[in-house]
Amino acid sequence: MSSDVRAQQLAQWLHAWHKGQPQWSSAMGPLTMISGDASFRRYFRQVFSQGSLVAVDAPPEKENCHPFVAIAGALHDHGLCVPQVLAWSSSKGFMLLTDLGDTLLGSELSATSVNTLYGAAMTALIDMLDCPAPTNYALPSYDRERLLTEMRLLSDWFIPQLLGVTLNEVDAAALEAQFGLIADAIAEQPTGFVHRDYHSRNLMLTPEGELGIIDFQDAVTGPITYDLMSLLRDAYVVWPAEDVSRWIAQFHRQLQQAGKLERHISLSLFARWCDWIAVQRHLKVLGIFARLSFRDGKHGYLNDIPVVYRYALDELAPYAELAPLRAILLRILPEYLARNPSAAPTLESYL
Structure with a gap:
């Protein structure tokens, strides 16, 4: 129709x-x-x-x-x-x-406003974590199989479809093993209500000055850091790493003050959780953006891939156990840049 x-x-x-x-x-x-x-x-x-x-x-x-x-x-x-x-x-x-209006959070973000606006967004996240499930709808669980299915979008769409690359058996097996390692590590996190797409284009500032939340229909029960990292490492807006680290520390502190994170969970462990969930999300997003183009004819999201690719490389770098995954992403990077030369300013330093 x-x-x-x-x-x-x-x-x-x-x-x-x-x-x-x-x-x-x-x-x-x-x-x-x-x-x-x-x-x-x-x-x-x-x-x-x-x-x-x-x-x-x-x-x-x-x-x-x-x-x-x-x-x-x-x-x-x-x-x-x-x-x-x-x-x-x-x-x-x-x-x-x-109607919540027309003002997306992303359009109001600046160096002078971001601390206030992200502060409001993180406070809303704290509240949302213990939102009761609807009485007439069972929230899906962000379980291991769902996490794996999402990461496989990288190997199903981004690598073969967007890049035209066929991984050899060794790399394909290594990639799958790395996906399993990430999914198992994520399972260690406490869980709560997860919006699943909490970022600058799905948050609004209403005419009354409230923070409005939209596009929540894919919500699940899952890891408590997921929405935070959707916000802080947003595909559509990039902030200095030191600012992101400061906001992660702020959220960690707020969670503990609200009684929603046990006191023995250190900031260093929490930051590790944040990196690993962000890796999972960004692998998924690379695959989704490729799929949106090839399957659905929505090509605009291809312009956001360089930032997401860079996020993934940076998030993987500190963790020796994820070195095989980063090595694969680096090996296919020349092919990506050959097909997308406009991404060079964002990614060529990794070559």
Whole structure:
């Protein structure tokens, strides 16, 4: 079904909802698309005299609205600022949400604002960690198999599809062994609610000045450092390593003060947890960005690969037990740079 037909159906569904809502005045103008994302969802805004709402087109053959609806309710009940679901249709794949505005956290970040904004984001993370699971939806577990499946996106999509490289049997076995080592190490961490994509494009500043959280439908129960590292080593914004280390120490301190991390967990161990979970995420992201291009025709994310590649190389460097993985990434780097010469300023120093 074409996107134009879907948009018309969404407008009709919204009109039918509006008929039963006398508190909302007549719509002022048509639905206006405000964004799409890495999924198949599209977002539209409908303006009324007393405010605006966001209508979501999530084709049911591609997307499932139920997790978003259930998790939105749980996060809202826990006191976090998220879009509230006013109406939804599972069969049609439509949702109607309260509108958090247009201001992404990323657009407001600067050297002078980042400490305040990241401070707010980390405080929200502390609160979110013990958000109760929705009563009508079981949060998946970020278990070993899920971690491995994600890391294998590197060997399934990034290496063979984006680079056209076929690993020999020795390297393929080494890569799989390294994935297992990372997954086993991550299992040592305490767990809590994990947003799973907590970064500058999924956090907003509302007109009221609150930190709004969006795009949480893939939430799981998993390692407590995951969302922190999504934020601090964001594919879309890079900060000096000393700043990231300072924020990690701040979060470690906040966790212990809140009673959510045992006092015997040292900062050095916590920082190691952060590096290893960040490696897992960045291996996954390399594969996802390649898959978005080759499978879904969304090529813009390829521009963000150099930063993610650099993150992974830097995160692996301190750990001798992960040297085989770093060596493979370094061996395939010349092929990546040959195909993507614009990445040279970010990555050529690793050659």
